[in-house]
Amino acid sequence: MQELDSLTDEIVKPGEGWEKVIRPLQILRITDLEGQQGVDFLCYNADNPQERYHAPNTIKAAQSIHIAKGSVLYSDYANPLMTVVEDTTPGGHDTIAGCCSSWSNEMLYGVPNAPGCRENFLDALSKHGLDWTDIVPNINFFCSVPVHEDGSTEESVFVDGNSVAGDYIDLRAETNVLAVISNCPQVNNPCNSGNPTQIRVQVFSPHSID
Ligand SMILES: [Zn+2]
Structure with missing residues (x-):
């Protein structure tokens, strides 16, 4: 990977959240430092957060339930909102399985009091005056959710991700975008391959990647 000057360069530990307003044409790079780490992601029009990432419009435009290089993240x-301008991960990224939460961890795995990505989203969004009602079905970067011909999924919905250490995705902001990340702490399904790990989050100016 080419070393570039970045406006932001942070390590986000598993179980932690991250949020930032990205300016038009700036690039958000998310690097899966150790591989097979699920990264839950939402984005909003920072100037009007009532406009936000919309999975159906994104899926319909891409004609795919997977996000990959060239995919555009459309709003409602x-x-x-953002365009995937680079992606080293094979197999694409999940748009359908949503995030984990204390509620879903109890429902699916019988594990009480285990907060996850929804709680991280709530914490990050609260810094921008947003709340529970502003969370929509999110993207799961570096996550694999196979769907079979009959519409069924795998027993755990998630299977081990395809990413290896150092894989990254670059997202170019197409407007002022509030980007929100939860670095998933999940250990009850294979979205993190049973071992949640840290990620690197960078924001580059428009001209530092060519
Ligand atoms: Zn999660």
């Missing part, structure tokens, strides 16, 4: 107003 069908405006482009």
